[in-house]
Amino acid sequence: IPITDLLDRASQHSDKLHSLSTILTQELDSHFPPIGRVIMPRPSMCHTSSLETPTDKDQALQVSEANLMSLARSLLQAWMDPLVVLSTSAHTLPHPSRNSIFNKVQELQEHSKNLGDGLNIVSGKMDPMAQTISYLPYSNNIGQDKISKLTNFQFLLSCFRRDSHKIDSFLKVLRCRAAKMQPHLC
Amino acid sequence: SPPGKPALTSCRSPEKETFTCWWKPGSDGGLPTTYALHYRKENSDTVYECPDYHTAGENSCFFNKNDTSIWVNYNITVVATNKLGSTFSDPVDIDVVYIVQPNPPEKVSVTLMEDRGMPFLRVSWEPPRKADTRSGWITLIYEIRIKLDGENDWEMHPAGQQKLFNIFGLRSGGTYLVQVRCKPDHGFWSEWSSTSYIRFPDYF
Ligand code: NA
Ligand code: NA
Ligand code: NA
CATH class of the missing domain: 2.60.40.10 (Immunoglobulins)
Structure with missing residues (x-):
């Protein structure tokens, strides 16, 4: 399978991941305690915030293909454990749409896994640098009381939402670089 | 005060x-x-x-x-x-x-075409100049709408990432109005482009 097609499939998964995380955020927001917005941790508290990533187009376009792939894979890998936490806590989330939220988190897990498998294959066809994965451990927990559960769940989701947008953006840039012989694709 | x-x-x-x-x-x-x-x-x-x-x-x-x-x-x-x-x-x-909302597509053009004696319209356009779709930094999908001059309802056609779209099956002759808009992968629809007019022949 040509790398263009693999990256195209990967981008479809990453696009879906980000869109799902947006829908989930909105769903959770429909019954979110106002105090939650005040006590919500800052984005710098996301467990992935230590990973240096480009912050605009010029920076992103200067990153090598192997390094963009490495960043996307590191971010995705960093979400494997926290997605399990999200899935487990969705079960007992004090929220009227708990079941729907749980199902969507399951979908996130499924897309993440498929995307991870796909990126393993693509990165194997690239410069060895693409295999490098930065380790970004997740250790926080969701908490016990109603406010903590909802706030930390939403916070974790907001971290995922940003990271999935990064992954999606990096993969779409990679897709277009791979497709440079067929400029009509981009 | x-x-x-x-x-x-x-x-x-x-x-x-x-x-x-x-x-x-x-x-x-x-x-x-x-x-x-x-x-x-x-x-x-x-x-x-x-x-x-x-x-x-x-x-x-x-x-x-x-x-x-x-x-x-x-x-x-x-x-x-x-x-x-x-x-x-x-x-x-x-x-x-x-908060990404692109400018409307540009250089929208509509041409009358014919396939085995059957007329159809070919709509083509370019992405908004500012949006760097070439590098993949932004990915746009497009939507076309068309209506007969004087009618109220637009007919919508999703075009995906294509920058060219053929419209078959127009029933009546007359002047048609065509507009195109775009949406980034994660963001908001642009405004509609300025209107292109095309004369379509009576055909039965
Ligand atoms: Na900048
Ligand atoms: Na993007
Ligand atoms: Na001003």
Whole structure:
């Protein structure tokens, strides 16, 4: 399978991941305690915030293909454990749409896994640098009381939402670089 | 009296590379009033003032490429000041990736074509000039709408990422109006492009 097609499939998964995380955020927001917005941790508290990533187009376009792939894979890998936490806590989330939220988190897990498998294959066809994965451990927990559960769940989701947008953006840039012989694709 | 409370009304990025915020002034308290926009980026305590009040017109602040980062929250406030005091707007938190709304597609052209004696319309266009779709930094999908001159309802056609679309099966002859709009992968639909007119033959 040509790398263009693999990256195209990967981008479809990453696009879906980000869109799902947006829908989930909105769903959770429909019954979110106002105090939650005040006590919500800052984005710098996301467990992935230590990973240096480009912050605009010029920076992103200067990153090598192997390094963009490495960043996307590191971010995705960093979400494997926290997605399990999200899935487990969705079960007992004090929220009227708990079941729907749980199902969507399951979908996130499924897309993440498929995307991870796909990126393993693509990165194997690239410069060895693409295999490098930065380790970004997740250790926080969701908490016990109603406010903590909802706030930390939403916070974790907001971290995922940003990271999935990064992954999606990096993969779409990679897709277009791979497709440079067929400029009509981009 | 001191100025009334100003309100940030919207922020928008046409291409994920620059953005503009607009505000609505409150009452001026009957005195000459000036406005300033302040912002602070996530992970920094430094407060900056708007880098460019002119480019985007009245009651706006334009952030050029050098002043724009993505995946970073901007905490933005507008302050109105007259000689009796200052009044702050409610602050707004934005990340540029969530406010992307492109300009409309450009160079929309409609041509009358024929396939085995059957006429159809070919609509083609270009992405908005500012949006860098070539590098993949932004991915756009398109939608076309068409109607017979004088009718109320538009017929919609999703075109995906294509920049060319054939419309078959038009029933009546007459002048048709055609417009195209675009949406980024994660963002808002553009306005509709300016209208292209095409004369379609009577055909049965
Ligand atoms: Na994107
Ligand atoms: Na201005
Ligand atoms: Na910039």
